[in-house]
Ligand SMILES: [Zn+2]
């Protein structure tokens with residue numbers, strides 16, 4: 219879709235006006251059935267531009283200038299957050315059930331078994347029947363992948379080291395400025411001894427994982443992916 223056409227689409231479609239961030243617009247692209255035929259002729263960059271421009275339109279910005287600015291300044295970055303050092307994990311012995319088969323009677327529970335009292339099962343001695351154990355030496359990390367054209371942040375990320383911790387003030391400002399799209403979001407269990415940097419961080423710490431300027435974008439039904 220060329221620039222003129224995309225801006226015309228942004229100016230003429232009104233059903234996304236009530237949404238309060240580019241992200242909300244992005245998440246609701248599939249809500250309107252008559253928008254689907256337009257989505258089909260958009261490429262990944264068009265979808266990103268549509269979400270940003272449709273949100274910014276309400277502030278009476280020059281859409282043509284903003285279009286050019288986004289095209290030359292967008293970048294993709296991944297931010298990690300330490301959710302939990304040593305999180306609970308399903309017990310490896312009882313597979314989370316809390317009980318194991320009695321080894322005395324082989325789980326049959328026959329012959330007034332003295333170990334299990336005839337139940338055929340015993341409380342798991344690894345997790346004390348809880349079904350969960352602390353995953354020592356492991357860390358639960360949340361990874362979030364963003365697209366943004368907010369150069370106050372993307373330029374700073376360019377100069378940051380991988381695994382460098384981002385101050386909470388800086389991170390909160392980024393979130394409040396709403397100039398981003400979350401394109402991916404997942405939790406990941408890391409083994410600390412392979413990732414020395416995570417050992418130094420505390421729960422709640424946010425850090426830069428990856429930054430890439432102007433990646434290629436594609437989309438399927440409005441869901442953008444980076445390649
Ligand atoms: Zn167990």
Ligand SMILES: [Zn+2]
Pocket residue numbers: 320321322323324325326327331332333334335336337338339
């Ligand atoms: Zn038994």
